[in-house]
Amino acid sequence: MPAALFCPFSNDSFCTLQFSIGRTLYAPPPDDALTIEVVGKRWWWEVHYLDQDGNRIATTANELHVPVGETIRLLLKSDNVIHSFWVPNIQGKTDMMPGQVNVTSLVADEPGVYRGQCAEYCGAQHALMAFLFVAETPDEFADWLEHQKQPAVTLETAQAVQGREVFLIQDALAATPFEEPRPMARRGRI
Numbered sequence: 001m002p003a004a005l006f007c008p009f010s011n012d013s014f015c016t017l018q019f020s021i022g023r024t025l026y027a028p029p030p031d032d033a034l035t036i037e038v039v040g041k042r043w044w045w046e047v048h049y050l051d052q053d054g055n056r057i058a059t060t061a062n063e064l065h066v067p068v069g070e071t072i073r074l075l076l077k078s079d080n081v082i083h084s085f086w087v088p089n090i091q092g093k094t095d096m097m098p099g100q101v102n103v104t105s106l107v108a109d110e111p112g113v114y115r116g117q118c119a120e121y122c123g124a125q126h127a128l129m130a131f132l133f134v135a136e137t138p139d140e141f142a143d144w145l146e147h148q149k150q151p152a153v154t155l156e157t158a159q160a161v162q163g164r165e166v167f168l169i170q171d172a173l174a175a176t177p178f179e180e181p182r183p184m185a186r187r188g189r190i
Contacts, residue, residue, distance in 0.1 A: 027071075027105070028105065029071045029072065029073040029105040030071060032052070033070070033071050033072060033073045033105065034049070034066070034067070034070060034072050034073065035049075035050040035054070035072075035073045035074075035075065036048065036049055036050065036064065036066070036072060036073070036074055036075070037050060037056075037074075037075040037077065038064065038074055038075070038076050038077070038085060038096075039077045039078065039079055040076075040077070040078040040079070040080075040083030040085070040096045040118065040122070040129070041079060041080065042080050042081065042122065042123055042125070043118075043122065043123065043125035043126065043128045043129045044061055044062055044128075044129065045061065045062050045064075045116075045129070045131045046059065046061060047059065047060045047061070047062075047063065047064050047131075049145060049148070050075075057145075057149055058145060058148035058149050059148075060148065062130070062131045062132065063131060063132045063134065064116065064131060064132070064133050064134065065134045065135075065136065065141055065144055065145070066106075066108050066133070066134070066135055066136075066141065067108075067135075067136065067137070067138040067140075067141035067142075068108050068109065068110065068111050068135050068136065068137055068138065068141075069107065069108075069109070069138070070107065070138065071105050071106075071107050072105060072106050072107070072108075073103065073104075073105050074094075074103070074104050074105065074106065075101050075102075075103055076094055076096045076101065076102040076103070076104065077096060077100075077101055077102075078096040078097060078098045079098065080098060080122075081098065081122045081123065082095060082096065082097050082098070082120050082122065083095070083096040083118045083120055083122050083129070084096065084118055084119035084120035085116070085118070085119075086116060086117050086118070086119040087106075087114055087115075087116040087133045088114075088115075088117075089112075089114045089115075090106055090108055090114060090133060090135075091104075091106045093119045093120075095120060108133075108135035110135065111135050111136055111137060111140075112134075112135055113132055113133070113134050113135075114132075114133040114134075114135065115130060115131075115132070115133070116130065116131040116132070116133045117129065117130050117131070118130075
């Protein structure tokens with residue numbers, strides 16, 4: 001039977017314990033925990049790594065890196081429809097609703113690459129909302145994060161420019177899910 005108890009490691013917080021197995025189900029992350037903001041989009045994941053002041057220091061798409069053995073604070077958001085953040089080998093599902101921030105925490109116990117998935121049907125391309133969850137040693141994570149802080153390489157080939165435009169158009173179209181499609185204009189024919 002779950003019960004709420006005072007947690008000595010966090011001010012004015014409670015944690016839930018499962019007495020049948022003696023395992024902590026949830027405890028608030030420490031104030032200095034790495035904070036990662038995950039935004040569910042249609043149909044991909046935008047991941048922002050935040051500094052202690054809440055400023056974005058790195059951004060990835062469809063890939064979440066964490067240091068093993070450290071408690072991570074996740075700020076889960078959606079900018080369009082209901083999504084559900086789920087990494088089955090790490091923790092259970094957490095829903096993400098437009099206009100709301102759900103805060104959760106997790107700890108990866110072992111290094112590895114795990115599959116994450118949106119677990120809430122969110123539209124026609126829902127099956128494509130998978131992501132990689134990469135748990136690595138703290139030193140490997142620090143090196144990875146430092147590399148991510150560097151400016152992105154901008155390719156200016158015709159194909160790269162076209163690809164960027166297609167991506168931005170598709171993202172803009174997906175950002176307006178409740179508008180009716182506009183009819184194609186006819187060009188002088190009935």
